Amino acid sequence: MKLYGSGTSPYVRKVRIVMIEKRIECEFVEENVWSAGTLVTLHNPLTKIPVLVLDDGMALYDSRVVAEYLDGITPVSRLIPDGGRERALVKRWEALGDGIADAGIALFLERKREPSLQSKDWMTRQLGKMDSGIAAAARELGEREYCHGLSLTLGDISLACALLWMEFRLPEVAWRANHPNLKKWVERLESMPSFADTKPPA
Ligand code: GSF
Numbered sequence: 001m002k003l004y005g006s007g008t009s010p011y012v013r014k015v016r017i018v019m020i021e022k023r024i025e026c027e028f029v030e031e032n033v034w035s036a037g038t039l040v041t042l043h044n045p046l047t048k049i050p051v052l053v054l055d056d057g058m059a060l061y062d063s064r065v066v067a068e069y070l071d072g073i074t075p076v077s078r079l080i081p082d083g084g085r086e087r088a089l090v091k092r093w094e095a096l097g098d099g100i101a102d103a104g105i106a107l108f109l110e111r112k113r114e115p116s117l118q119s120k121d122w123m124t125r126q127l128g129k130m131d132s133g134i135a136a137a138a139r140e141l142g143e144r145e146y147c148h149g150l151s152l153t154l155g156d157i158s159l160a161c162a163l164l165w166m167e168f169r170l171p172e173v174a175w176r177a178n179h180p181n182l183k184k185w186v187e188r189l190e191s192m193p194s195f196a197d198t199k200p201p202a
Contacts, residue, residue, distance in 0.1 A: 010165035093155025103129035
């Protein structure tokens, strides 16, 4: 298997953490998805990372599909419950984490455009999603150790990757200072080898 991605993408980091937690070996191919002629287009018509190319050539995307596939191929450290409400609740945490990242990335990309082309309304809308998403995560986590249940799930991984990406690209959001419970929770995750080994390059 080959994983196409970048060291800074929160969605790619999510998949890499899943692989480490589940002890799945995979070649990592660093690709700049924004460069003309990127290999990613050969495997994903949407030209987005992550893409997981299986040994038979089948390509899986996006990160939710890849994470679910990886969770199912080995029983080691299950990260998504098998079915019903428990599964939906973990996937809901994952959707919240990914949604916070989506809004942050939309804002980050808009800010990179020429100032005369930037839309203030669009940026305000994305900031609103980030703020309300982070507030909901903090409220629902409370003082628990994990987003759902008593062990690490894909929900924790997705949310932490989104927040850590934000700290790196949009540090003014200051979620650690504003939400001490998220700070305490993320510090525990950051001390895990899977998080330490996938830190974005400085
Ligand atoms: C999002 C992937 C994505 O936007 C997923 O895999 O979960 N829902 C998808 N990836 C970005 C890289 S990044 O900002 O993390 C990407 O590939 N963007 C290229 C583009 O053309 O939008």
